[in-house]
Amino acid sequence: MNLKEKGEYHMTQPVKIGIIGAGFAGAFHLRSYRQVQRVPVEVTAIAGKTKTRAENLAKRYNVLNYYDDYRYILDDPSIQVVDIVVPNALHLPMVLEAARAGKHIICEKPLTGYFGQGEPDDEVGATPKRKMLEKVREDLENVRAVMAANQVKFCYAENWIHAPSFRKGLELMEKCFATGSILEIRGDESHSGSHAEYAKYWRHAGGGAMARLAAHPIAAGLFLKQYEGEKRDGRPIVAKEVWADATDLTKTEAFAHAKDSPLVTGWQDVETWSQLTVTFTDGTKGIFFGTDDLLGGMESEMDIRLTNSRVKFALCSVRDCQFYIVDPAPVEDVYFNEKQETKAGLSFPNPDEEWTLGYPHEIQDFMEAIVYDRDPLTGLDLAMQLVEVLYAGYVSCEEGRRISLE
């Protein structure tokens, strides 16, 4: 039943949203709600870890209510949608609570992971990865059951799949699937390291560069092969085997010699470099990278090789605008690109980075899915598949062999 039929929504009344998390992603979600078209929406509350953080963000974006406890959002009967943009370890408990409270859910990546079961905080990353995989599988079964018992939507905020360049590629590939197949997908998301302290700890992040960065291209690859199979034969093509490698490059001998590197350091028990290869049920391959070793701004790219065509796209390294300056002092307060270390020399400032990254598009899709009671483009199945592939990847890294998902 859609919100209209449930009597919860009339076109003149906005869909009401509460955001949990008042950090970096909370801010870009807020800006995306402002761009939603044709569906009236209103962010009515923000909850942060502290009231001050929530208040700062709320005042910047004219949000009326701000709290230091997300339960105020869950208890507010006027709020229909809960948007979860907190550190990864909090996603699953909040998703379960929000579903039980009857709220539709938007959840940032990844849906969940392994965050410890009583190990000391700094030893969570050393837990045998088989144990991690078993625990996340249990958690995924639980979330599936809870979502099935509560008739709410789950919208998985994987922006890659909503990004305009990905969608254009998908439109083209859809035409090619009648006579062709994807043979290989190469995907990469890399930058110089996360701004968020929690990302350095397995206890909070559930992994390193693989769970945080490679999660994007892997999800996009899983989505593409599933889509291809469903379009051509009515049956999804899914991941059947995973083979991965990962390490913390800042703990190598090479890095020990480095002086004045702008790369983020201080990683606790997580990897900063990762590669994961998926073999799909039709025998084709996806190879995905997520790394924190890249200077010069974030890169999010994919190269898809089909039997009859090829598609390449880049989500953020666009070259629409070129700029050169020797001393960047005059442009200090102008935004250029995510994770660009310096504005000196030649740069390509992105005219609308959040647009090319697909953030407004994902929020638009989720609002329409909720109001018109249709599936979001990126939902629970994709979120669950990704978590299983990631943790099979961590098992592969530890055991040095391919891991079957069958």
Ligand SMILES: NC(=O)c1ccc[n+]([C@@H]2O[C@H](COP(=O)([O-])OP(=O)(O)OC[C@H]3O[C@@H](n4cnc5c(N)ncnc54)[C@H](O)[C@@H]3O)[C@@H](O)[C@H]2O)c1
């Ligand atoms: N899709 C993307 O491109 C993208 C980009 C960045 C982050 N993310 C995701 O967004 C999520 C948040 O990342 P971020 O970069 O915004 O981190 P951040 O550290 O900037 O913000 C996290 C916020 O959560 C708040 N928080 C912590 N515990 C809380 C609690 N119990 N109740 C309410 N708020 C609490 C913190 O105070 C902080 O304000 C992560 O899951 C991350 O994977 C996605």
